[in-house]
Amino acid sequence: METMATATQVNKMIEPSLRKQLEGLQKYAHEKTHHKVVEIFSPMSRGKLLEMPTGSGALAWRLHELGFEVVPADLYPESFQVPFLKCSYVDLNAEFSFGDSEFDYVCCVEGIEHLEDHFHFVRQCRRVLRKGGKLVITTPNILNIASRLKYLLSGFWSLVPRPINEFSSNPVDDHINPLTYFQLRYMLHTNGFKIREVTTDLRRRSGWALMFLYPFVRWNMKRTMRKETDPQQIAANKEIRQVMGSLDIFLGRTLVVVAERTS
Numbered sequence: 001m002e003t004m005a006t007a008t009q010v011n012k013m014i015e016p017s018l019r020k021q022l023e024g025l026q027k028y029a030h031e032k033t034h035h036k037v038v039e040i041f042s043p044m045s046r047g048k049l050l051e052m053p054t055g056s057g058a059l060a061w062r063l064h065e066l067g068f069e070v071v072p073a074d075l076y077p078e079s080f081q082v083p084f085l086k087c088s089y090v091d092l093n094a095e096f097s098f099g100d101s102e103f104d105y106v107c108c109v110e111g112i113e114h115l116e117d118h119f120h121f122v123r124q125c126r127r128v129l130r131k132g133g134k135l136v137i138t139t140p141n142i143l144n145i146a147s148r149l150k151y152l153l154s155g156f157w158s159l160v161p162r163p164i165n166e167f168s169s170n171p172v173d174d175h176i177n178p179l180t181y182f183q184l185r186y187m188l189h190t191n192g193f194k195i196r197e198v199t200t201d202l203r204r205r206s207g208w209a210l211m212f213l214y215p216f217v218r219w220n221m222k223r224t225m226r227k228e229t230d231p232q233q234i235a236a237n238k239e240i241r242q243v244m245g246s247l248d249i250f251l252g253r254t255l256v257v258v259a260e261r262t263s
Contacts, residue, residue: 018083025058025081029110033138033254034059036201037109040136040258041066047104050128052090053111057082063107071103075172092121101130109138110254113175118187126192129261135193141200141255142178143244145210145217181255182240189236193259198243200252207251218245 014022027034037059041049046067051060054072057080064070064085072080073090080087090096092108093116106125115121125135140159141147147158156162160175168174181198188195221244225237243249 022058022061022082025056025061027058028053028055029059029138030201030254032201033109033256034062036199036254036256037107037136037138038062038066040197040199040256041068041105041107044105044134048102049105049107050098050103051107051109052092053108054080054087056080057085057087059107059109060085060087068105071098092124093117096124096128098128100127102128103133104130105134105136107136109136110140112137112184113139113178114172115177118177118179118184119191122187122191122193126261131261131263133261134196135188135259135261136257137184137259138201138254138256139184140175140178141181141249141252143180143249143255144204144207144252145213145250146204146206149210181243181249181257184255184257185240185243188257188259192261192263194262195257195259197256197258198246198248199256200248201254201256203247203251204253214250217250221245 041063047069048071049063049068050071050073051063052073054060054074057072060070060072061082064082070085071088072082072085073088074080075089075091077087077089088097092111092114106129108121108125112118112121129135140157142151142157142160144158151157157178160178164174164176185195218241221241225241228234228237249255
């Protein structure tokens with residue numbers, strides 16, 4: 001594993017002009033989402049990290065600068081612009097071209113909502129992660145209160161604002177498969193992961209005006225879950241209610257989940 005000292009020495013060798021170019025790379029996710037992911041990884045032990053879809057490499061560069069051994073991957077590796085890192089080809093809907101237990105970390109920022117099969121993606125992440133490895137996923141939080149209200153009035157979630165283009169030559173660009181926290185939790189917990197943290201990158205200002213609905217949402221959520229009879233799921237539902245009743249879910253723009261491969 002590369003140490004922080006070594007990473008700092010390497011980064012000091014980068015020409016100022018190249019550093020300026022790297023810091024100006026196009027970000028395909030919101031800048032605050034990148035900041036949140038960097039904040040999550042900062043205290044973690046350094047190791048081998050698969051970052052996908054990497055796009056231009058803006059996040060891969062920042063994670064490399066932290067001292068991780070970053071392996072960037074994307075469906076369009078020709079778009080990658082960090083000269084000292086090699087971008088691998090990966091189709092997140094297919095088998096990943098990496099070995100079993102090859103990585104300490106997998107990071108997927110704003111990618112899972114573009115996929116046809118979330119379960120396949122989660123299983124592939126489990127396969128390439130070592131036991132105890134961490135998976136960091138970000139995706140639009142369609143359960144925030146502004147998104148729920150938009151769905152009530154229009155039939156469309158926030159960040160999924162209109163019908164998917166049936167005639168697009170590149171459907172992977174659209175949010176073809178948005179998902180909720182409890183759906184993502186089910187996929188992870190039934191495929192060898194345990195969620196360790198749920199957070200957001202930003203609490204939406206538009207949601208604060210709807211805080212008067214907060215107690216009604218929490219009450220209805222508890223009422224909805226009361227018919228569960230399986231004791232194990234009753235305990236799980238208590239955890240789910242705590243997360244779904246948090247301000248990060250009620251107001252957060254982006255769902256950020258950190259999960260650990262447990263088996």
